[in-house]
Amino acid sequence: MKLPQLFVTFALVAGSAVHAATTIVRGPYLQTATPTSMVVRWRTDNTEASVVSYGLERNELTSSAKAEGIGTEHIVQLTGLKPNTKYYYAVGAAPVPPPNPAKKAAEDAPGRAAINSFTTPPPVGPAKPTRVWVLGDPGTKNATQMAVRDVYYKFTGSRATDLWLLLGDNAYPDGTDADYQKAIFEMYPQTLRISPVWSTLGNHDGKSANSITESGVYYDIFTLPKRAEAGGVMSGTEAYYSFDYANIHFVCLDSHDSDRSAGGAMMQWMKADLAATQRDWIIAFFHHPTFTKGTHDSDKDSDSQGRMNDMRAIFLPVLEQAGVDLILTGHSHVYERSWLINGHYGKSDTFNASQHVKQKTNGRSDGEGAYKKPRRRAPHAGEISVVTGSAGHAGSATKPPPLNHPVFYLSLNEAGSSVIDVDGLKLDFVFLNEKGEKRDWFSIVKE
Amino acid sequence: MPRRGFGLAGTLCNVPLVRSSILRPVSGCFDFAHLTPRCTALACALMCVTVARAHPEIENGLAELNPRIEATPNDAAQYLDRGELYARHADWIQAEANYLRAAELSPRLPGLDRARGALALRIGNPREAGGHFARALALDPRDAETFILRNRARVALGDRAGALADLQHALRLIESPRPELFLERAALIAAARDAVRSLDDGIARIGPVHTLQLRAFQLEESAGLIDAALARLSVIAAQSERKEIWLKRRGDVLMHAGRIAEARAAYGAALAAINSLPAWLRESPDSATLATELARLSGRAS
Known part of the structure; x- marks a missing residue:
């Protein structure tokens, strides 16, 4: 054999060997969950086909779905699913035969052909006990992020996380693919495989993403419902969107890189979306807080180029008019939680508790009592605003942030994450710090 | 992956044009020996500016970029990165100084002319921006973002036909454009x-x-x-779970067109839609107000 032929043969053999060793390097992770469909995504180190095998029993993955073509980024949508139903699934290049029951794989075992599971969302409308994990600014990749994560895992135990929200700045410093790999995919692999994640764009994510052409890392990684696949009104963009889960309507806004003007497309869409919903609860989330005196200052117009001011002065009145119940934001690396408030759209020195606080209690069922709102959709009935942007780190301990915005009942310079439990007409909220302490809690009850 | 500079939608649509209050002296950022007279003048002017307050994100970014620039002072891409960092925080003078340095080192650096054009557009100089965008497109004629930006520069210069052509081009290049771009295009069309x-x-x-x-x-x-x-x-x-608002709008359109019977039917359908809502929505203040209004309009239409 001549040398060039030998080289070609060697290359082919080597190539085959590499192909045979293809492994999953990201995911699988779940996106755009609806009662009847689920998007499953993963990445392999080599090009191959995209197939998801799934079924109602671990050992009977009798259905399969595939995407056209081959690649390393795999996006497969499962359709025709039953609502509120547990499915087992495995990803790979071809339909996977069910494993030998004698070798039952651990649910969170990594690698190809591992069998994972998810539960489809329930039918839209009727209530179902729902747990939501909320992570703001998590992506530091450091011990604090891990501690916050582990505290939640211990807290939730065997209780499933129905969905989780990322409030932006998911991967520091620049939201690159490598940043995301470490800060999200290697940080939360277990949760990614079993619980759908929904995200909003933060300023650090924006460094590697281009919202105007909707391209770049953030838009490549997430599959979000631009065509109202999961409920709500069609936005036509992944930058802002809405979705329903049971009796909750979630509204995701882009406070970073979309037009925030009163006449802009995002506002036009949001008004129509809010007017259309029939869900009991409305929860809005976006990156830049309407109020904060943490590591950012919502009183300063120059801070974040006026984005916080825009969200407070332009979007908050419309959200309140529509009867929003809870507003979740990050950006400021602290925890700040308001009273039940309404109608405060100015700087902190214009805040007037007698005018802007609907119920000046701590909202705790075991304290001064839960916040009460009428069930009938009432404009300006009050909402709780929560800045929970410390899932990756808190503000400086040596030069602590002022944390003195009067709109807040409680402000903490502590790392942690938040948990929402909705059960019918009751919403319970908890903030867990990185030490595992329940540092704040409140409830809203609709009557 | 696109190189990011500005948050274009936010930057160009609605963020107030304000000079940054976070100007920093150039000292420590530049080797002055390499600067052109224009850049030197700019840098010297900046030496007189007192640091008001640095944003932590800029500080963090500079902490990462400055050592890299010190290690490779002739790497134009690093100056572009630093310029974009400043531009993201509306520090236009520092951004321009860094872009100028990058241009001296590598005039054809990918992304540089687009960034310079975006900056010129942002500070109200669409003519200069147009020149930068033309050069950027000569280097990369498939750069959709630059077409979008040049369209906006042309709008600012009153060249609607040119703007429309640029936007059409951008829309052809983007696989799944955002709705804002179609709205922007429609606004350029008179008929x-x-x-x-x-x-x-x-x-x-x-x-x-x-x-x-x-x-x-x-x-x-x-x-x-x-x-x-x-x-x-x-x-x-049809896309809305609550149809009463749109049915009322239908009635209003028909009423205005003098199609009274149809208007009455539309108002009646809107009322029926309200009545079919669950009680907790039907009894909401908004629904009650709308029902009262519909009853009044139905009366007018009868």
């Missing part, structure tokens, strides 16, 4: 029917997005294309 056609083109590409449908409806209504407007409203209503 209502043509503008509606352009929106319908967008709907064909990205789906019956609410904002596109709503704008098309408004154009059709203002142009007296009543039946088209009514058909559009039907599509909008």
Whole structure:
């Protein structure tokens, strides 16, 4: 054999060997969950086909779905699913035969052909006990992020996380693919495989993403419902969107890189979306807080180029008019939680508790009592605003942030994450710090 | 992956044009020996500026970039990165100084002319921006973002035809454009029917997005294309779980067109839609107000 032929043969053999060793390097992770469909995504180190095998029993993955073509980024949508139903699934290049029951794989075992599971969302409308994990600014990749994560895992135990929200700045410093790999995919692999994640764009994510052409890392990684696949009104963009889960309507806004003007497309869409919903609860989330005196200052117009001011002065009145119940934001690396408030759209020195606080209690069922709102959709009935942007780190301990915005009942310079439990007409909220302490809690009850 | 500089939508649509209060001295950032007279003057001017307050994100970014620039002072891409960091925080002078340095080192650096053009546009100099964008497109004629930016520069210069051509080009290059771009294009088209056609083109590409449908409806209504407007409203209503608002709008359009019986029917349908809501929604203040209004309008139409 001549040398060039030998080289070609060697290359082919080597190539085959590499192909045979293809492994999953990201995911699988779940996106755009609806009662009847689920998007499953993963990445392999080599090009191959995209197939998801799934079924109602671990050992009977009798259905399969595939995407056209081959690649390393795999996006497969499962359709025709039953609502509120547990499915087992495995990803790979071809339909996977069910494993030998004698070798039952651990649910969170990594690698190809591992069998994972998810539960489809329930039918839209009727209530179902729902747990939501909320992570703001998590992506530091450091011990604090891990501690916050582990505290939640211990807290939730065997209780499933129905969905989780990322409030932006998911991967520091620049939201690159490598940043995301470490800060999200290697940080939360277990949760990614079993619980759908929904995200909003933060300023650090924006460094590697281009919202105007909707391209770049953030838009490549997430599959979000631009065509109202999961409920709500069609936005036509992944930058802002809405979705329903049971009796909750979630509204995701882009406070970073979309037009925030009163006449802009995002506002036009949001008004129509809010007017259309029939869900009991409305929860809005976006990156830049309407109020904060943490590591950012919502009183300063120059801070974040006026984005916080825009969200407070332009979007908050419309959200309140529509009867929003809870507003979740990050950006400021602290925890700040308001009273039940309404109608405060100015700087902190214009805040007037007698005018802007609907119920000046701590909202705790075991304290001064839960916040009460009428069930009938009432404009300006009050909402709780929560800045929970410390899932990756808190503000400086040596030069602590002022944390003195009067709109807040409680402000903490502590790392942690938040948990929402909705059960019918009751919403319970908890903030867990990185030490595992329940540092704040409140409830809203609709009557 | 696109190189990021500005948050273009935010930067160009609605963020107030303010000079940053976070100016920093150039000292420590530049080797002055390498600067052109223009850049040196700019840098010297900056030496007089007192540090007001640095944003932590800039500080963190500079902490990462400055050592890299010190290690490789002739790497133009690093200056572009630093310029973009400043631009993201509206520090236009520092951004320009860094872009100038990058241009000296590598005039054809990918992304540089786009960044310089975006900066010029941002500070109100669309003519200069247009020059930068032309150079950027000569280097990369498939750069959709630059076409979008040049369209906006041309709008600022009153060149609507040129702007429209640029936007058309960008829309052809982007696989799944955002609705804002179709709205932007429709705004450049004077004739209502043509503008509606352009929106319908967008709907064909990205789906019956609410904002596109709503704008098309408004154009059709203002142009007296009543039946088209009514058909559009039907599509909008079909996408909404709560149809009463759109049915009332239908009644209003018909009333205005003198089609009284149809208007009455539309108002009646809106009332029926309210009555079919669950009690907790039907009894909400908004629904009650709308029901009262519909009853009044139905009376007028009878």
